[in-house]
Amino acid sequence: MATERTDILLDEDFDLKIENGDFVIAPSDQQHVRAIFNAHMGEYKEWPLTGFGASRYLKKSTVSKAVFSRNLKVQLSYDSYTDAEINIDQGIEKLIIEI
8 A cells, every 4th residue: 555544543442542632543443453353344334245253253262363364354454455465374363564
């Protein structure tokens, strides 16, 4: 991806981040990736196919790394993150996503 996106930031609880009585606007690519990773399909009404649904994968006992990586890459590509590097060599709990 050529340029870094900026947006209104959210805190760790996905609430609006406010400093000095105003919204915080800053680079937001990691926030976008985190939101796609956590959201399930259908949560974004304008883009109903977007959403990886991480909790579905955590509940399954047999998830192949290839299927996990492929599905995540497809979801990230919906938001133009086409060159994402996904590393789950040390397990899903230590997932690394580089955009």
